[in-house]
Structure formats: structure tokens, C-alpha cells
Amino acid sequence: MKKAFITKEKAEEIAKQFPTPFYVYDEKGMRDNAEAVKKAFSWNPGFREYFAVKANPNPFILDILKEYDCGTDCSSLIELQISHALDFDGTHIMFSSNDTPFEEYEYACKIGAIINLDDITHIDFCEKACGGKLPETMSCRFNPGGVFTLSNGIMDNPGDAKYGMTREQIAEAYKIMMSKGVKHFGIHAFLASNTVTNEYYGKLAGQLFELAVELKKETGADIKFINLSGGVGIAYRPDQTPNDIAVIGENVRKVYEEILVPAGMDDISIYTEMGRFMMAPYGAVVTRAIHEKHIYKEYIGVDACAANLMRPAIYGAYHHITVLGKEDAATDHKYDVTGSLCENCDKFAIDRDLPEIEMGDLLFIHDAGAHGYSMGYNYNGRLHCAEILLREDGSFKKIRRAETPMDYYATFDEFPVYEKLKAEN
Numbered sequence: 001m002k003k004a005f006i007t008k009e010k011a012e013e014i015a016k017q018f019p020t021p022f023y024v025y026d027e028k029g030m031r032d033n034a035e036a037v038k039k040a041f042s043w044n045p046g047f048r049e050y051f052a053v054k055a056n057p058n059p060f061i062l063d064i065l066k067e068y069d070c071g072t073d074c075s076s077l078i079e080l081q082i083s084h085a086l087d088f089d090g091t092h093i094m095f096s097s098n099d100t101p102f103e104e105y106e107y108a109c110k111i112g113a114i115i116n117l118d119d120i121t122h123i124d125f126c127e128k129a130c131g132g133k134l135p136e137t138m139s140c141r142f143n144p145g146g147v148f149t150l151s152n153g154i155m156d157n158p159g160d161a162k163y164g165m166t167r168e169q170i171a172e173a174y175k176i177m178m179s180k181g182v183k184h185f186g187i188h189a190f191l192a193s194n195t196v197t198n199e200y201y202g203k204l205a206g207q208l209f210e211l212a213v214e215l216k217k218e219t220g221a222d223i224k225f226i227n228l229s230g231g232v233g234i235a236y237r238p239d240q241t242p243n244d245i246a247v248i249g250e251n252v253r254k255v256y257e258e259i260l261v262p263a264g265m266d267d268i269s270i271y272t273e274m275g276r277f278m279m280a281p282y283g284a285v286v287t288r289a290i291h292e293k294h295i296y297k298e299y300i301g302v303d304a305c306a307a308n309l310m311r312p313a314i315y316g317a318y319h320h321i322t323v324l325g326k327e328d329a330a331t332d333h334k335y336d337v338t339g340s341l342c343e344n345c346d347k348f349a350i351d352r353d354l355p356e357i358e359m360g361d362l363l364f365i366h367d368a369g370a371h372g373y374s375m376g377y378n379y380n381g382r383l384h385c386a387e388i389l390l391r392e393d394g395s396f397k398k399i400r401r402a403e404t405p406m407d408y409y410a411t412f413d414e415f416p417v418y419e420k421l422k423a424e425n
């Protein structure tokens with residue numbers, strides 16, 4: 001059973017100040033989880049989680065994670081600038097980008113971020129952006145090609161993915177960079193997304209640890225860290241068993257001791273770049289039922305839409321829904337829960353068994369804390385909603401205001417129409 005982290009009364013209290021829809025975040029949940037992640041890898045003295053900023057770039061959230069010594073994983077200028085402005089120092093910023101614009105390497109260099117190169121051809125490009133001298137520590141992203149499978153049937157196709165370098169290229173890249181004065185190296189790979197199995201990190205770590213041993217033999221490079229990246233999933237569906245981060249940490253420790261320790265490489269730091277696992281369960285969209293429609297199917301129209309939470313529309317992703325105040329009611333009605341976009345994919349749920357929904361009911365859309373707000377967009381002139389942080393003591397705080405029409409029109413500001421629109425608002 002999935003339980004909402006907020007009651008109907010609390011949601012109504014928030015809605016009085018901040019009209020629906022809004023995002024709400026569970027501060028205690030995210031803190032407990034960040035602590036559990038730290039503990040799971042405490043066997044590795046250099047361990048650090050670099051939170052994937054793209055999953056949730058809210059500065060208040062990044063600041064909370066910072067208290068647990070998390071760094072940030074960035075792949076754009078904006079993400080780098082937010083991290084820098086929040087006083088993450090260079091060693092706490094991982095720049096794992098791809099198809100990277102010149103000025104983004106320039107900026108990453110300037111703030112001393114750890115640069116994780118996506119391709120061998122980026123060495124010269126990055127060197128120029130860094131003013132002719134590469135940083136002393138560099139990382140390379142690995143793509144083993146082929147197919148990556150786990151025993152529960154999860155499968156991903158690194159061979160079809162645009163990311164990373166081949167085995168041969170990484171060895172070559174290390175040699176080139178050593179000749180250019182780079183002293184310390186990292187290896188990074190992201191092979192499967194949203195893996196709901198404790199097996200993923202251990203299996204990936206095994207591959208990367210073996211690669212590290214070989215690369216060290218072959219190139220003499222000083223390998224300082226191995227970055228297992230993201231991909232640790234969460235149980236979006238109520239019938240799934242959530243990952244256990246303690247078991248995951250232990251699985252990585254086992255292969256570390258099997259592969260790295262005997263090779264004399266027992267000072268390597270483990271890094272992670274989890275986004276989803278750090279935040280998804282601790283954020284939700286709260287939205288109100290505003291219409292019901294009875295045609296060939298039963299529809300409930302809510303005041304949020306795919307522009308607020310895109311995953312169901314683009315991936316057909318399942319997000320559990322709780323009708324607040326009806327947690328214990330029988331789920332004896334079948335609905336499609338829709339937003340207002342002029343796109344038929346704008347459905348938060350299809351043929352979902354839910355309690356009978358009355359107009360005005362509040363729906364809690366679970367697991368939207370990662371790749372939720374941050375994927376939002378302005379299609380159909382829909383605006384981003386507010387983000388609210390719910391504290392353990394029940395108090396709440398706005399951590400991002402809702403967009404206004406003037407935010408949407410801001411980029412019209414050089415044109416006469418802007419003044420007219422301003423007068424409307």
C-alpha cells in the first residue's frame with residue numbers, strides 16, 4: 001500500500017494560501033533517505049552522492065541535501081550556476097554533460113567542477129575551453145555497448161545509447177590526457193534507468209572495477225574515483241518492492257573487496273549521481289478534481305496537467321494516485337484522470353480503480369519529487385505551479401512561487417504587445 005505523506009486537512013490548509021495545483025515535498029522523508037544513502041556507503045571513506053540536479057533543481061532542496069555532504073551532478077550551464085550560487089565547491093560539482101557547448105566547459109572549468117567527458121573528441125575541445133590547460137582531475141564516461149541485463153529481466157541497450165566512450169577510447173583518452181598533464185582520473189557509466197532491483201549497482205560496479213584494474217595496468221593512470229551514476233529506481237507501483245539502499249551499498253562493497261582490494265586499488269572513492277532515488281518518493285502533485293465527464297469512459301478532469309508532470313504523458317509512466325480523505329474507501333470506480341492540454345496523452349491515469357471522486361476532492365499524485373517539476377513546460381500556455389516544503393512539525397514553506405502570465409510574456413518584452421498584456425495582468 002502506498003500512503004500519501006500529507007492529510008486532506010493539511011493539503012486544504014496549504015491550498016488556502018497556495019491554490020492548486022502545487023508540488024509538495026516531505027522534508028523528513030528526504031532527510032531520512034539522504035542519511036540512509038550516506039550510511040549504506042559509509043564503508044567507503046571517499047563516498048559522495050552527487051545529486052542529479054536535473055531531477056529537481058529547487059535551491060532549497062539542494063541546500064538540504066548539502067547538509068548530508070551531497071554534491072551536485074550537472075549537465076548544463078544553469079545547473080552549474082545554481083550549484084555554484086549555492087556554494088557547492090568544485091569538488092562537490094560533477095559535470096556529466098553530453099553534446100556540451102563550449103561556454104559550458106569554460107564555466108565548469110572556471111568554478112573548478114569535476115569534468116566527466118562524454119567523448120574522446122571532447123579532450124581538445126575542453127582543453128581550449130579551459131584556457132589551454134585541462135584540470136588535474138578528469139573523468140571519462142564509459143559505454144560498454146551491447147545489451148545490459150539484470151536477472152529480473154530489466155534490460156537496457158547501451159549499444160543504442162548516445163553516451164560515453166568505448167573501452168578502447170577510454171584507454172586512449174587516459175593516455176592523451178596524461179600527456180597533457182592530467183594527474184587523476186575517474187570512470188563513470190550509466191547503463192540502466194529506474195532499476196527496481198538491489199542488483200543494479202553491484203553489477204555495474206563489478207564491470208567498472210574490472211575496467212579500472214585493466215586501465216591502470218594498461219595506462220598507469222591514477223584512478224581516484226568510480227562514479228556509478230544514477231539509475232537506482234523507486235517503486236512507482238504499489239505492488240513493487242522498493243530498493244533497499246543498505247543492501248545496494250553492501251553489494252557494491254562485496255565487489256569492491258573482490259576486485260579492487262586484491263589489485264591494490266583500495267583507496268578508490270565511490271561516487272553516485274542518483275536523482276530519482278533521492279527525491280522521487282518525497283514529492284507529490286496535489287491537484288483538485290474540477291470536472292467529471294461521462295462519455296464512452298468516465299473522466300475526472302483535474303486542475304494540473306502534463307505541463308506540470310510530464311512522465312505519464314511521455315512515457316506512459318505509472319504514478320499512484322490517492323484521493324485525500326478517501327484513503328480507506330473502496331476503489332470501486334474506474335476513471336481516466338486527465339489534465340486540460342489539447343493532447344489526448346494528457347492523462348495522469350488510465351482505467352484506474354479509485355474511490356468515487358466528487359468535485360472538489362484533492363488528488364495526491366505520488367512519486368513526483370524527481371523528474372517532475374523539472375520536466376515541466378509551458379505548452380498550451382500552461383504555467384508552472386508553486387512548490388511547497390512540508391516540514392516534520394507540520395509547518396510549510398513556499399520554496400518556489402507559481403509562474404504568472406507575466407513570466408510567460410517576459411520574453412515578449414521588446415514588442416508593443418507586451419504593454420497590452422501587462423495591462424491585462
Ligand SMILES: *Cc1c(COP(=O)(O)O)cnc(C)c1O
Pocket residue numbers: 052054055073096190193194229230231232273274275276277370
Ligand atoms: C539523469 C542522470 C542521472 C540521474 O538519474 P536517476 O535515474 O534520476 O537516478 C545521473 N547522472 C546522469 C549523467 C544523468 O544523466
